[in-house]
Amino acid sequence: MLLRHGHVVAEGTWSPYNPDHPHILNSLSKSFTSTAIGLAIEEGKLSVDDAVISFFPEDVTEAIANNMAHLKVRHLLSMSTGHSVDTTPLLRRSDHWVKEFLSIPIEHEPGTHFLYNTGATYMLSAILTKVTGLKLLDYLEPRLFEPLGMSDITTTSCPMGIHFGGAGMNVKIEDIAKFGLLYLQKGVWEGKQILPENWVDEATKKQISNGDDANNDWAQGYGYQFWRCRHGAYRGDGAFGQYCVVLPEQDAVVAVTAGVMEMSSILDLVWTYLLPGMSNTFDLEVDLGSKLDSLAYAPPQILNTSPNxxxxxxxxxxxxxxxxxxxxxxxxxxxxxxxxxxxxxxxxxxxxxxxxxxxxxxxxxxxxxxxxxxxxxxxxxxxxxxxxxxxxxxxxxxxxxxxxxxxxxxxxxxxxxxxxxxxxxxxxxxxxxxxxx
Missing domain, CATH: 2.40.128.20 (Calycin beta-barrel core domain)
Incomplete structure (x- = not known):
C-alpha cells in the first residue's frame, strides 16, 4: 500500500491473500511498543532516563544491581543495552522473563554498543505494564488503535502474560499504513495530536550508530525501535519483509507484508521504482489499476493423476x-x-x-x-x-x-x-x- 499526501494512491494484494486479514508483523511490532512508551512518557508514567531495575525492585539481587546499574530505558529503546548477544533465546529458559533478562551479563557500557536485541523490547513492554497496570495492546487500544480506526489486532505473550512487544503482533496492511501516516504527520490524526511531536522526532532520528556503509539500509543509524534508511527515510520492519517505510521528503508511506528471505530486496525496489515516481518529472504510462487488480499466485496445475x-x-x-x-x-x-x-x-x-x-x-x-x-x-x-x-x-x-x-x-x-x-x-x-x- 502506497500513500502520498495523505491518500492511498496504489494498493495490491496477491490472491489468495486478503488485505482484510491481519498479518504477522514480526519485529515491526517493536515500533508499536516504542509508540506506547512515548505515550506513557507523555502521561508522566516514566522517562527515558529511568533505571531499568527501578521498575522491578522485587527481582533485584546484589548481583543484578551491579550488572544493571547503568542500564536506562533509553538504552532499551535504542538497542544499546550493552549485551553481546540477543537475549531473546535466553529468556525462554525460564517462565520469568524479566528476572532472566536482568541476570544476563552486560559486557559493554550501555549506550555505547548497538546490538539488535528483541529481549530489550520485551522489557519495554514489561515496564509499560508495571507503570500503567495494562498490557501493551490494552494500553494502546484507546490511545492509538481506536483513534486511528485499527481493529482485530492480536499479539503473543510471555509465560507470565506480559505482551511480547518485540514480535508477535498481527495487524492488517491498512493499519500499518495508518501507523506510518501518523508518524509522517508528526503524531497528528484528523487534526488532533494523538502522539507527541517531540516523541516522533526522537523515536525516528539517529540515536546510535549501527554502521557506516552509505549503501546499506541497515547502517544508517537506529532510533527508538525505528531504523533510519537511505534517502532521508525511516522505517519499522519485521523479518521476511514486513515494512512500514516513512519518506518525509516525499510526503509518502509504503506499507508491505511479505515472505522473503532477502529483506533488502524490497527496499531496493522502493528506491529503484517508487522513489523516482514521486518526482514531478516522472511519466507513468502503465495501466496500474488493471495490473494491481490482477495480482495473483497461480495454483499448481493438475497435469496428470495417479492410477493408484x-x-x-x-x-x-x-x-x-x-x-x-x-x-x-x-x-x-x-x-x-x-x-x-x-x-x-x-x-x-x-x-x-x-x-x-x-x-x-x-x-x-x-x-x-x-x-x-x-x-x-x-x-x-x-x-x-x-x-x-x-x-x-x-x-x-x-x-x-x-x-x-x-x-x-x-x-x-x-x-x-x-x-x-x-x-x-x-x-x-x-x-x-x-x-x-
Missing part, C-alpha cells in the same frame, strides 16, 4: 511418533478437490486442497490457529504435492507425500528459512505413516 488413487483415498494412515504430535492422517482424492485430514492431541483437522485452484481452510497447526489456502498436484504416479499458503504469515509450505505400497512419507519444506525458538510458527517435521489394517 483408489488404493490410498479414504484410508487411514497410522503415524510414527513425531515432534508435531500427529497420530494419524488420511487423504480423500476426487476430481473437484482433495481433502487432507490429520489428528493430533487437539483433535481432528481438515485441509481442503484445490485442484488447479486455491481453497481456504481454518485449522490449528502446531498450537497456532491459522487460515490456509491450499492447492495440490500429482508430480508422478506415487507423489502428491500440496502447496499450503499460511495466510497472514510469510510462510508457504510444500508438503510432498510419497506413497509406497501401504506407506506414505510426508516431508515439508518452507519458502523461507526460520530459526527454531525465534519464529512465530515452527515447521511441521517429516512424518511417516502406514495404512491402518
Amino acid at each position: 488413487i483408489s488404493k490410498w483415498s479414504g484410508r487411514c494412515f497410522d503415524v510414527q511418533p513425531n515432534d508435531a504430535g500427529v497420530t494419524a492422517f488420511s487423504f480423500d482424492f476426487s476430481d473437484e478437490n482433495s481433502d487432507f485430514t490429520f489428528r493430533d492431541g487437539d483433535g481432528e483437522h481438515h485441509i481442503r486442497v484445490g485442484n488447479s485452484e486455491w481453497i481456504e481452510s481454518e485449522l490449528s497447526l502446531l498450537g497456532h490457529h491459522v487460515k490456509t489456502a491450499a492447492s495440490g498436484t500429482w508430480k508422478n504416479r506415487n507423489t502428491f504435492e500440496m502447496t499450503i499458503r499460511l495466510l497472514g504469515t510469510p510462510f508457504v509450505d510444500t508438503w510432498t507425500c510419497d506413497f509406497i505400497n501401504d506407506a506414505v512419507r510426508m516431508s515439508v519444506s518452507r519458502n523461507i528459512w526460520t530459526v527454531p525458538g525465534l519464529s512465530d510458527m515452527a515447521l511441521l517435521p517429516t512424518i511417516v505413516g502406514y495404512i491402518k489394517i
Whole structure:
C-alpha cells in the first residue's frame, strides 16, 4: 500500500491473500511498543532516563544491581543495552522473563554498543505494564488503535502474560499504513495530536550508530525501535519483509507484508521504482489499476493423476511418533478437490486442497490457529504435492507425500528459512505413516 499526501494512491494484494486479514508483523511490532512508551512518557508514567531495575525492585539481587546499574530505558529503546548477544533465546529458559533478562551479563557500557536485541523490547513492554497496570495492546487500544480506526489486532505473550512487544503482533496492511501516516504527520490524526511531536522526532532520528556503509539500509543509524534508511527515510520492519517505510521528503508511506528471505530486496525496489515516481518529472504510462487488480499466485496445475488413487483415498494412515504430535492422517482424492485430514492431541483437522485452484481452510497447526489456502498436484504416479499458503504469515509450505505400497512419507519444506525458538510458527517435521489394517 502506497500513500502520498495523505491518500492511498496504489494498493495490491496477491490472491489468495486478503488485505482484510491481519498479518504477522514480526519485529515491526517493536515500533508499536516504542509508540506506547512515548505515550506513557507523555502521561508522566516514566522517562527515558529511568533505571531499568527501578521498575522491578522485587527481582533485584546484589548481583543484578551491579550488572544493571547503568542500564536506562533509553538504552532499551535504542538497542544499546550493552549485551553481546540477543537475549531473546535466553529468556525462554525460564517462565520469568524479566528476572532472566536482568541476570544476563552486560559486557559493554550501555549506550555505547548497538546490538539488535528483541529481549530489550520485551522489557519495554514489561515496564509499560508495571507503570500503567495494562498490557501493551490494552494500553494502546484507546490511545492509538481506536483513534486511528485499527481493529482485530492480536499479539503473543510471555509465560507470565506480559505482551511480547518485540514480535508477535498481527495487524492488517491498512493499519500499518495508518501507523506510518501518523508518524509522517508528526503524531497528528484528523487534526488532533494523538502522539507527541517531540516523541516522533526522537523515536525516528539517529540515536546510535549501527554502521557506516552509505549503501546499506541497515547502517544508517537506529532510533527508538525505528531504523533510519537511505534517502532521508525511516522505517519499522519485521523479518521476511514486513515494512512500514516513512519518506518525509516525499510526503509518502509504503506499507508491505511479505515472505522473503532477502529483506533488502524490497527496499531496493522502493528506491529503484517508487522513489523516482514521486518526482514531478516522472511519466507513468502503465495501466496500474488493471495490473494491481490482477495480482495473483497461480495454483499448481493438475497435469496428470495417479492410477493408484483408489488404493490410498479414504484410508487411514497410522503415524510414527513425531515432534508435531500427529497420530494419524488420511487423504480423500476426487476430481473437484482433495481433502487432507490429520489428528493430533487437539483433535481432528481438515485441509481442503484445490485442484488447479486455491481453497481456504481454518485449522490449528502446531498450537497456532491459522487460515490456509491450499492447492495440490500429482508430480508422478506415487507423489502428491500440496502447496499450503499460511495466510497472514510469510510462510508457504510444500508438503510432498510419497506413497509406497501401504506407506506414505510426508516431508515439508518452507519458502523461507526460520530459526527454531525465534519464529512465530515452527515447521511441521517429516512424518511417516502406514495404512491402518
